[in-house]
Amino acid sequence: MSTAILTGPPVVGSSLTEDLAALGFAVRPAADAAAAAAQLTAVPAGERVAVVDTRFLGHRHALRLALTDPRFPAAAVDGALTAAPEAREELARALAARAGRAPAERPAGPLPDALAADLLGAGVPVHRPELGALVAAVPDAPEERAAARAAVAAVDEEEVRLRSAVKSRDGFFTTFCVSPYSRYLARWCARRGLTPNQVTTASLLTALIAAGCAATGTRPGFVAAGVLLIASFVLDCTDGQLARYALRYSTLGAWLDATFDRAKEYAFYAGLALGAANASGDDVWALALGAMVLQTCRHVVDFSFNEANHDATGNTSPTAALSDRLDSVGWTVWARRMIVLPIGERWALIAVLTAITTPRITLVVLLVGCAFAACYTTAGRVLRSVTRKAHRTDRAAGALADLADTGPLAEGCAAALRGAVRRLPGLAAPVLTLLGAPAVVTVAAIAPFGGVWPVVAALGYALTSGAAVARPLKGPLDWLVPPLFRAAEYTTVLVLAARSEVNGALPAAFGLVAAVAYHHYDTVYRIRGGTGAPPRLLVRLTGGHEGRTLAVTAAAALWHDQGFTIALTALAGVLALAVLIESIRFWVSSGAPAVHDGTGEPA
Helix, strand or coil: EEEEEEECCCCCCCCCHHHHHHHCCEEEECCCCHHHHHHHHCCCCCEEEEEEECCCCCCHHHHHHCCCCCCEEEEEECCEEEEEEHHHHHHHHHHHHHHCCCHHHHHCCCCCHHHHHHHHCCCCCEEECCCCCEEEECCCCHHHHHHHHHHHCCCCCHHHHHHHHHCCCCCHHHHHHHHHHHHHHHHHHHCCCCHHHHHHHHHHHHHHHHHHHHHHHHHHHHHHHHHHHHHHHHHHHHHHHHHHCCCCCCCCHHHHHHHHHHHHHHHHHHHHEEEEEECCCCCCHHHHHHHHHHHHHHHHHHHHHHHHHHCECCCCCCHHHHHHHHCHHHHHHHHHHHHCCHHHHHHHHHHHHHHHCCCHHHHHHHHHHHHHHCCCCHHHHHHHHHHCCCCCHHHHHHHHHHHHCCHHHHHHHHHHHHHHHCCCCCCCHHHHHHHHHHHHHHHHHCCCCCHHHHHHHHHHHHHHHHHHCCCCCCCCCCHHHHHHHHHHHHHHHHHHHHHHHCCCHHHHHHHHHHHCCCCCHHHHHHCCCCCCCCCCHHHHHHHHHHHHHHHHHHHHHCCCCHHHHHHHHHHHHHHHHHHHHHHHHHHHHCCCCCCCCCCCCCC
8 A cells, every 4th residue: 555644734624645655545643744754764665655744635536646657757746746666756856855954044935846846957857747627725824725726616526537438539430439538437447446458458358259250251241340440440449448447557568558559459360361261162261461560560560660750859841830730720630631541441441341341341441541551651741751851869760770670681781781880861761671671572562473583582682681771760751661661571471471372371370470560569558658669689580581581582482382381381480489589578578668658549
């Protein structure tokens, strides 16, 4: 249990002690800073501690936002401060310094506010939550307290809490068709003690059942699959809203929410492919794999662009200014959010088409829509990049290097070519990538299957990939390098599996790309959490993108018929085992921050 230290004389009629107890705090009184310092030393080192002025008057949810959010080492509102275990040492120093002052030197204001300033001065970031209409005040005079009570009574606290549980920026379908009722489902879950992770797991199970229904190949199965996919999405919205409603964030929960979204969607693609085969013998595995490749590459474009510009200085462009002006015209905001097919619109489209058409039509429409969305977003970001004057930091270049997933073969090429590449112009990295990536895919598509030319092209791809990353990725379009690598690797696997015409090759390729995509998503979420990429040893052991591309082309050249399918299956199994073991170990045991997307673009 956390501990709250109440500082100052008791206030008659105050419900502060009851509010803190309801939030899970054991309350300890302290008359002044010296008494608060003594109380702090009695609290076990691993517990969160709050310091609250007895005169505090406000909404309970204002206290909840300030004192119980696990994402921040310290947080405060007027009259209340909390410190997580990692900030306890600085809090103890600040209290000791305040206690050692003469009474005349002590500030007249609330002690928690003074301590918050001390923590900031010591370099501890103190989060101040956005309260909106909620009240958090430290009134002293009777008339001030009466006015504060009137302000508290004038606000529907529960309604504010429900509104704040919904993302401030989301897609049209989610905002208008799901969130108006899913937030009440989130409250229902909170009142029954359900956790966000339990709701996330329920969403995954619902989507897997939906995929199973689609795999039956029957019209009732397709209808049930569509309904269940929408239900899974409602639960997917609910888990995040529950986390925000109850402030129950966790590292494991952030990882589950991010990875399960991808697992649910890609499992449904597989269900559609199985359903098409069971219904009419139609082979749409290439379309299902193509949808997964396209969607993953879209995500990597998003992540790569955002990381490249996360902390860039001088980050302005006419294109960004135009986008900001369009945001002031209401209907354009929703139109542009719908065009990019975020997860809500995408899943609604998949669900409806699954229920009323065939898997082939569903996947073709999905591919066309996602391709248009990819072109729209990528073109806009390219325009922003070439027109803005920005200086990218070493951190951004490091993040792009991690996203590139360079293996030992390209590393060796980079070391050999580093001197020559440094003399090339600023657009060298994307140009070199555009030389090698399309070449390996094109050769895989037109050269005789089972020949040596795809292997030669893969070796050339390793050479150009190494040259592309031989110097820091700080150019205006260098953020394109990681998604181009993803497109080259995934598409080469798709093309070779489709051209092999071997039974089971495409499903095996689907499994291989899914395993590699999981590794790339895992890298993204580690970088977003500020913990860095997976260990270099894992990247080297899994070959890097160029090593895996070479391995698949070599397998196509060495083995034909079922041998190629077995090779793809074995490679998928080994990669999945390696990346899953390391990923689960990291997310379960690490102290990585809980990174939840509360305001960003929908996936």
